[in-house]
Amino acid sequence: MGTAKGRAGNRIRKEIFAMHARPFQWQRVPIIWVFLLLIGLFQPAPPLQATTTPLPTEVMGVLKHYGIPMNAVSLMLKRVDQSQPVVSLNPYVARNPGSVIKLVTTLVALELLGPTHEWAxxxxxxxxxxxxxxxxxxxxxxxxxxxxxxxxxxxxxxxxxxxxxxxxxxxxxxxxxxxxxxxxDRGRFDDKPYRSYNVIPSAAMVNFSATRFSLTPKEKGISVAVEPEISNLEILNRIRVTEKKCRGDFAGWGYTIDQNANGTRVSLRGNYPRNCGNLEFTRAFLSxxxxxxxxxxxxxxxxxxxxxxxxxxxxxxxxxxxxxxxGSKPLKEVIAGINKFSNNTMARQLLMTLGSEIYGKPGSPGKGILGIERWLQSEGVDMPTLVLENGSGLSRICRVSASGLIHLLEKGWQSSYRPEFLSSLPIASTDGTMENRLEKEKPAGRVRIKTGLLDHVRSMAGYVTSEEGNRYLVALLVNHPLVDYESGNQVQDTLLRWILRH
CATH class of the missing domain: 3.50.80.20 (D-Ala-D-Ala carboxypeptidase C, peptidase S13)
Known part of the structure; x- marks a missing residue:
């Protein structure tokens, strides 16, 4: 690369190489992960932080309504042109961020590889x-x-x-x-090995190893279409259509998997209520x-x-x-797919790419993680509680603090690649995972937010421009048994509306 930014990226890569000049032993990486996790989980816990200013009344009301205690919430809200946060609640507590951690993977990849990086x-x-x-x-x-x-x-x-x-x-x-x-294996995270979000990385992966199924009730029976066609994947349709009440898309029927020398057979069996209508779903049945x-x-x-x-x-x-x-799509388009649609497989592939680009073949999660940590250190991005596992957030051990996320967002705002990074984030009421959020407000590109969702985890981080033109960085992490998709969305949307008014 010939640009100043490219030269800076090369400098950082050289510094990282210098820090790890001896041969890299990727077999030792799991021990490193355990060590990092122990540091993150067993160091003395920081005291819960009081708010710099009172938490917005509306947000407190939503938390109370759903029974979510304040000590389960970390929030930092900061204007880009000010050094002190506007609101700060438990900012240094390490919590599971879910898919919000993709911001770390994508920003560091953008800085180290450049927006035009391609795969061959x-x-x-x-x-x-x-x-x-x-x-x-x-x-x-x-x-x-x-x-x-x-x-x-x-x-x-x-x-x-x-x-x-x-x-x-x-x-x-x-x-x-x-x-x-x-x-x-694919079932390690939630014992659902055929779900497409559980596909593990591979240097020769095509189409996320996923097959889309379309079920359509007909006058007699049900049609099953698959896309794309795979020569070694056989679909046996034994589903019966009934006139019973629909009790859920997957209630009353299921599938079995048989593997032999000729490939894999998926047998669909059971009863499918006609009034369930058409159904589309994606599965990854093959290695x-x-x-x-x-x-x-x-x-x-x-x-x-x-x-x-x-x-x-x-x-x-x-x-x-x-x-x-x-050739491939350039990195700037790849990170848009990762952040806007929260694609776990792409994020994990990107982490492996970082590992191979920085430390050489073969790429691994451990190499990618060390490369990310070294870059954060070299750039002065303070994220002391950060614990990465696979770069996607599909993890039970991943940890970060609201304060750490704000430092990352500040780096993204200051970056020469700010346009590419911000363009990769979901835009409220417009696209990605935020397409159907804040539809009444229609903030016209002023809310660019990456969200995260796991069992007992709801999170968000990103950039908001208020109606008065104030630019904010926001990071919100909620970890609690009572938080789910609905309650988490209500907390997030209430906070975002408050920011828009200020």
Missing amino acids: TRYLIDGILDQGELKGNLVIQGGGDPYLVTEIFFQHLRALRSRGILNISGDLIIDDSLFAPDQF NLDYTYGLFRAGWKELGGGFEGALLHGPVPQGAQEFFEG
């Missing part, structure tokens, strides 16, 4: 191309692209055909060694490697190509020749 997916031939037939294997070397969706992947396949590959007589080799294998292989086979066939080979997993064979390099 390489396609190599391990054999001879003779009059349209590849007599040998095709190799896909994953570059860790967080947004290699079906449409982009098929563009890559069309590019292979336009360059002369029509039929493949060998196998498909997938090299995903850019990232270290994840040591946890990342099996999904990429199955989507390749289906896509190659759809484009008219011939391929009957098997899936091979391993590094690029010696002597393989690079044939095509597929």
Whole structure:
């Protein structure tokens, strides 16, 4: 990069490399995580902080209505042009932020990699191309692209055909060694391994390894459509339509999973009330490697190509020749997908990318976390209670304080990449996870907020410009058994309305 900002980013990377000049042992990372967690959880707890000014009466009323005590809430509200906060309640208490932690991952990635950073997916031939037939294997070397969706992947396949590959007589080799294998299975977080938000990172992931199902009641029976088509995913539809009352989208029916040498069979069984109407949902039934292989086979066939080979997993064979390099969306668009729609898989891919870019192959969560921490330290961003696990917020051990988030937001406001960072945040009543919030107020781009939601966790952080033109930084963390989506939204919206008026 030739810009001053690019040179600064290179300087920071060099400083980080210098701090960790000895070979990085990624196998030791889990011990580091445990150590960081112990520091965050077992250091003497800071005393609960009194408010600088009284908490807005409206906000106190909502908390009281839902039975949420003040000591379960951390709040810091600060004007960008003032050093002292306007409101400060328990600002130094470490709490679980949920998806708000994505602000850390995306801002640091933006600063270290730059907004135009792209990922490369390489396609190599391990054999001879003779009059349209590849007599040998095709190799896909994953570059860790967080947004290699079906449409982009098929563009890559069309590019292979336009360059002369029509039929493949060998196998498909997938090299995903850019990232270290994840040591946890998909069901670790909530025992729901097929939910798409639980998909673990892979350098060769395509389309988040997810399949969209569409159920439509017909006069007789029910139709089931899947998108995209996966060659090694078989859907067996045994759902019966009934005239009973709808008691929930997933009440009365379910699915079973069977795996064999030919792929995975999903059997849909049970009773589906007609008045439940159409239903769409997304699941991840295949491993990342099996999904990429199955989507390749289906896509190659759809484009008219011939391929009957098997899936091979391993590094690029010696002597393989690079044939095509597929590009990606730039980072500034990727972080918009992460923050606006709170995509966990993309955030985790980005953390792995940071690890591989800073410390070299293979990328891992531990490398990415150390890179983030070193950058925060080098830039003087004070976040002493920060505990990261995977960069997405889908975690029980992730911790941060309201004060730490405000320091991060200040850094984002001062950044040369402020336009890209702010543009990535959901805009109230306009898009992303804030699309249906503050619809009566219609604040016209003046509320840019990232939210977080887990069981017993509701959080938000971002930027608000009041009706008087005052610019605020806000961070709100609520951890309590009585907080849920509805109560958390009420607390957040009440606070945001108050800020807009001031």
